[in-house]
Amino acid sequence: MKILKVLRSSALSIYGYFFFAFVYAPILLIVVFSFNSNPVNMMIWESFTLDWYKTIFGMTNASSESALYLDSTDQLYAAVQNSLVIALTTTLIATVFGTSIALAVARFKFKLKGFYRALMFMPMIMPDIVLGIALLIFFVSIGAQLSIYTIIIGHCTFLTSYVFIVVSARIADMDETLEEASADLGANGWTTFRRVTLPMIMPGVIGGALLSFIISMDDLVITYFIAGVDSQTLPVFIYGMLRRGIKPEINAIATIMLLFSIIIASIGLYMRSRRN
Amino acid sequence: MSPILNITGATKRFHTPDGKSVTALDDVSLRVEQNEFVTLLGPSGCGKTTLLRAISGFEGLESGAIEIAGSPVTHLPAHKRPVNTVFQNYALFPHMTIAKNIAYSLDVADTPKKEISERVGKMLDIVGLAGFGDRKINQLSGGQRQRVALARSLIAQPKILLLDEPLSALDKNLRHKMQQELKSLQAEFGIAFVFVTHDQEEALTMSDRIVVLSDGKIQQHGTPEDLYRRPKTEFVARFVGESNLFEGHVVEASSQNALVQIGNGQKVSINKSGLREGVKVKLLARPEDLSVGHNADREGLKFKAKIDQLFFVGADYQILATTHDGLAIKATLRPSAQSRDPIGSPRSEIEFFIDKEALHVIAAEAVHE
Ligand SMILES: Nc1ncnc2c1ncn2[C@@H]1O[C@H](COP(=O)(O)OP(=O)(O)OP(=O)(O)O)[C@@H](O)[C@H]1O
Ligand SMILES: [Mg+2]
Numbered sequence: 001m002k003i004l005k006v007l008r009s010s011a012l013s014i015y016g017y018f019f020f021a022f023v024y025a026p027i028l029l030i031v032v033f034s035f036n037s038n039p040v041n042m043m044i045w046e047s048f049t050l051d052w053y054k055t056i057f058g059m060t061n062a063s064s065e066s067a068l069y070l071d072s073t074d075q076l077y078a079a080v081q082n083s084l085v086i087a088l089t090t091t092l093i094a095t096v097f098g099t100s101i102a103l104a105v106a107r108f109k110f111k112l113k114g115f116y117r118a119l120m121f122m123p124m125i126m127p128d129i130v131l132g133i134a135l136l137i138f139f140v141s142i143g144a145q146l147s148i149y150t151i152i153i154g155h156c157t158f159l160t161s162y163v164f165i166v167v168s169a170r171i172a173d174m175d176e177t178l179e180e181a182s183a184d185l186g187a188n189g190w191t192t193f194r195r196v197t198l199p200m201i202m203p204g205v206i207g208g209a210l211l212s213f214i215i216s217m218d219d220l221v222i223t224y225f226i227a228g229v230d231s232q233t234l235p236v237f238i239y240g241m242l243r244r245g246i247k248p249e250i251n252a253i254a255t256i257m258l259l260f261s262i263i264i265a266s267i268g269l270y271m272r273s274r275r276n
Numbered sequence: 277m278s279p280i281l282n283i284t285g286a287t288k289r290f291h292t293p294d295g296k297s298v299t300a301l302d303d304v305s306l307r308v309e310q311n312e313f314v315t316l317l318g319p320s321g322c323g324k325t326t327l328l329r330a331i332s333g334f335e336g337l338e339s340g341a342i343e344i345a346g347s348p349v350t351h352l353p354a355h356k357r358p359v360n361t362v363f364q365n366y367a368l369f370p371h372m373t374i375a376k377n378i379a380y381s382l383d384v385a386d387t388p389k390k391e392i393s394e395r396v397g398k399m400l401d402i403v404g405l406a407g408f409g410d411r412k413i414n415q416l417s418g419g420q421r422q423r424v425a426l427a428r429s430l431i432a433q434p435k436i437l438l439l440d441e442p443l444s445a446l447d448k449n450l451r452h453k454m455q456q457e458l459k460s461l462q463a464e465f466g467i468a469f470v471f472v473t474h475d476q477e478e479a480l481t482m483s484d485r486i487v488v489l490s491d492g493k494i495q496q497h498g499t500p501e502d503l504y505r506r507p508k509t510e511f512v513a514r515f516v517g518e519s520n521l522f523e524g525h526v527v528e529a530s531s532q533n534a535l536v537q538i539g540n541g542q543k544v545s546i547n548k549s550g551l552r553e554g555v556k557v558k559l560l561a562r563p564e565d566l567s568v569g570h571n572a573d574r575e576g577l578k579f580k581a582k583i584d585q586l587f588f589v590g591a592d593y594q595i596l597a598t599t600h601d602g603l604a605i606k607a608t609l610r611p612s613a614q615s616r617d618p619i620g621s622p623r624s625e626i627e628f629f630i631d632k633e634a635l636h637v638i639a640a641e642a643v644h645e
Contacts, residue, residue, distance in 0.1 A: 180354070181363060199371045
């Protein structure tokens with residue numbers, strides 16, 4: 001009996017290790033490859049190098065012309081800049097709108113409330129590709145030039161609903177009598193919002209904002225449809241590079257993006273732990 | 277002097293989702309004097325919270341008017357009314373320290389910082405939480421939270437303090453302690469307290485006046501003694517204190533007296549005017565009005581009964597018994613100082629006597645006095 005028990009528990013642990021290996025091995029490989037100096041076959045370890053990072057940061061002049069697969073670092077920078085501008089603007093707009101709608105749905109009485117709530121959930125379950133095509137058709141039919149602005153509008157349409165959902169969950173947890181207590185103690189509606197409601201739902205608002213920032217930064221499918229020629233984002237740019245083969249610089253870019261996401265997620269977790 | 281709170285004809289209906297409507301307040305009129313401790317007492321769902329929320333401004337009225345300190349507030353929003361509330365769950369702000377919680381009403385009124393810290397310090401002293409100012413709410417016990425809630429609603433010196441079952445979450449010992457503290461706080465601040473409870477014992481011990489509500493209507497209001505000794509309806513008699521009620525009818529009525537015959541045929545003459553012959557009545561006797569044995573000099577009701585249960589509770593015996601004609605009787609008996617013999621034992625026979633002076637008449641129809 002005892003042997004059976006040991007067997008079972010070790011089988012479970014092995015299963016667990018495999019699971020994590022399965023999830024994390026590819027990511028780990030990318031990080032490792034990004035330091036591999038073999039320019040032709042990255043699967044074969046040659047030696048440690050920072051060349052790929054140097055290339056993306058424009059620190060090597062084209063000394064080894066054959067190794068430089070990037071069309072130009074300027075294009076990469078433009079894509080990164082576009083992505084950041086889009087993500088920041090979208091996050092700001094989506095957070096303000098998503099939070100306001102969540103508050104309105106939770107606090108006010110109006111007709112067809114359930115219907116509006118369902119409407120807010122729709123963009124989340126809608127397939128990206130459908131949303132992308134729909135947005136493209138919409139922009140074209142109103143004669144809008146595809147640009148960074150169409151991307152921002154496009155991202156806002158579904159990220160607002162992500163923020164809405166995250167903030168709504170937080171509001172549902174909040175004790176409504178706190179707002180009544182504030183009014184009872186002489187605070188008007190605005191003061192109550194500023195001093196009680198907003199601080200109470202802040203973890204949700206920050207969580208929603210970080211989520212929409214990360215999603216906006218790495219959205220490919222929807223952005224691909226509504227990005228103009230000069231408004232490539234980083235994911236669209238990388239996808240373009242990939243079509244001409246996997247190049248070592250991509251590993252370096254991916255590693256940096258990974259680091260970036262980890263930092264943002266850590267900020268989110270840290271803020272949450274500090275509030276509780 | 278004009279009353280600090282004057283409610284006239286307050287009516288409030290709620291519409292439930294299934295299209296029905298609930299009358300939570302039905303033509304409620306109530307005056308509360310300055311410095312009075314008034315308790316709203318009633319069973320669950322009778323409208324106590326609704327009445328409190330109407331006073332504080334969280335619930336509008338269909339009809340009726342509310343005046344506070346002589347000025348109408350019926351259409352004033354909650355944040356402009358000079359009343360503060362201690363909520364049942366305390367509703368303390370978890371993202372603020374104790375001191376910030378207490379200072380909240382002064383803060384939003386833009387009181388100078390120096391004055392705020394002085395007054396908060398004083399308030400912390402009064403409620404016995406000196407030195408706790410920098411703590412967060414989740415570092416306090418239930419009783420301490422209660423005190424913070426009290427301090428927070430008293431610091432702005434409201435004209436009336438409203439308390440919605442503030443003690444219901446506390447254990448029994450703490451509850452008794454807080455009852456006393458509430459009374460002394462009220463004396464110290466000299467303002468009116470409107471206190472909600474469904475615990476009749478709490479209402480009796482704490483109140484200057486009790487308002488008994490049922491189904492959104494005021495059944496009776498008066499001093500604790502009034503309600504205990506002279507309830508106007510069977511509902512009040514049963515709700516406030518323990519009671520023995522004997523059904524009967526008036527067989528003879530004169531200008532001062534009425535002869536009442538109860539179910540088992542006994543007759544007793546009661547000192548009460550205004551009763552008509554044939555009127556159905558109930559006679560109320562409180563458990564402590566019962567004594568053992570028959571006193572031949574006195575007129576009253578007597579019952580032979582069998583003891584069902586007997587509890588010794590220190591000074592008194594509490595007895596549950598059934599009379600020979602099937603009436604359930606509750607009695608509280610105190611053995612005399614001379615005889616310390618046990619009063620009886622379960623299943624033993626006992627004879628109760630109720631002096632006619634102790635009987636209170638409740639008419640099935642309203643009695644005009
Ligand atoms: N917002 C509401 N919507 C619909 N009905 C309500 C609402 N608030 C209260 N009621 C109803 O009004 C009646 C009075 O409620 P209220 O809360 O005043 O009772 P209460 O005396 O405070 O009871 P408890 O002792 O249980 O707190 C109840 O029948 C209740 O169901
Ligand atoms: Mg209530």
